[in-house]
Amino acid sequence: MTDRQVKSQRETLIVAAFLILGSLVVLFPFLDALILAGVVSYLLKIGHDNINQYLDNQLVSSIIMISSVFVGVGAVLYIFTNNFFGILSQVNTFTGSLRQGVLNITDFLNLSEQFQRNVESFINSISDRLTAEMVSVFTSIPSLLIDVAIFLVTTLFLYKDRDVIETQLKSLIRDIPSPERDIVQSIVTSIDEIFRGVFLTQVTVALILGAVNAVGFLVIEQITSSIPLISLWSLLIAAAALLPLFAGFMVYGPIGAYYLMTGSPVKGSLILLFGIVIINVASEIFLRPYVGSKQMDEHPLIIFLGFLTGPLVLGIKGLIIGPVLLILTKEFVLNYSTLAYAQSSQNRSDDK
Incomplete structure (x- = not known):
């Protein structure tokens, strides 16, 4: 390949990078749905391969996996819309009982009427805020349906065309000039490994915290009195751990x-x-970094910062982007220096 061809390919690569960045700007409002679609399609591929080992039928395996997505999304939407007003009523009932309980305590402690009014005003403001948030969620259903549609269509096509996408990606990488080709290949390989590691870390931590919460609530129950629905609370804690x-x-x-x-x-x-010491503090400082470092063979500090800062800066999408971006940055810096040195050594050998 001549120097002119290499230069032309690199210029094309730069233009492609700018076009990709521009596309991300356009897609950014729907990035949560797109990332979730990528995650789900990846999981569907794993599930498809496992099911197909037993069925030995690609079509039936695909129908089972795709149907599971539509049934799951439909069930969530049905439960939400069917129980929305019941949840809203329960929130108002809870804040009412909370208000009455606080007033009883302030009466028992013989606190001033001004303090009681301030407390009651504070609780009322919380109740109004919760009600407003719930109503806001309900009124944003049209926007939510757009996200759901994008999620379903993207998941379907990523899952259906996964082999074609993989083949085209490999073909594109082969056409990239060296040493950029080696760097891109290294990044793509790292993304697959990191993605799997992030998913396994989240699931492992969720399962551990669910079990820990069940044990903790059982211990508190033995110390004090009965706590109903411990299994339900543990399941919700496990889901929240994601x-x-x-x-x-x-x-x-x-x-x-x-x-x-x-x-x-x-x-x-x-x-x-x-909850504060074990479920929140200990899990974020010790458990998640430890599990992530073992799953991805990375330093716990990178895992800690990725999982902590990603959601704070980017919201839900940061759960994936945060750790992936930090680990990729480290991989890029290390691989670039290694690959650049190897390319430089090869050029010196060719000159001789």
Whole structure:
């Protein structure tokens, strides 16, 4: 390949990079749906391969996997729309009982009427905010349906054309001039390994926290009194563990607050203390970095920063982009220096 051809290919590569960045700007509002579609299509591929080992029928395996996606999305939408007003009523009932419990405590402690009014005003503002958020979610259903449609269509095509996409990607990489080809190949290989590692880390941590929550609630139950629906709370904690930081608090926080306001301060305090120390702090500082470092063979600090800062900066999409971007940056820097040195050595050998 002549120098002119190499230069032309590199210029084409630069233009392609700018076009990709421009496309990302256009697609950014729907990036959550697109990333989720990529994750689900990846999982569908794994599930398809496992099911096909037993059925030995590509068509039936594909129908089973695609049907599972549509059934799952339909079930979630049905449950949400069918129970929305019931959830809204329960939120108002809970805030009402919380208000009455706080007022009873302030009366018992003989606090000033001004303090009682301030507390009642604060609780009312929380109730209004929760109601407004719920109504906002309900009114945003048209936008949600657009995201769902993008998710379903993208998932379907990524899953259906996965072999074609993989073949075309390999063909494109082969046409990239060296050393850029080696760097891109290294990044693509790293993305697959990192993606699998991120998914396994999230699932492993979720399962561990679900089990830990069940044990913790059982211990608190033995110390104080019965806690109903421990299995349900543990399942919700496991699901919330897929969203780091504050998602777990949305489960154990209301439970602890309920017991605090209904005459069980010890139980409520233990639930809140257990949730903050174990479910939130210990899991984010120790458990997730440890599991991630073992799954992806990376330093725990990179895992910690990726999973912590990604969701804070980018929202849900940061769960994937955060750790993937930090690990890819490290891989790129290390691989670029190695590959550039190898290319330089090869050029010197060719000159001789």
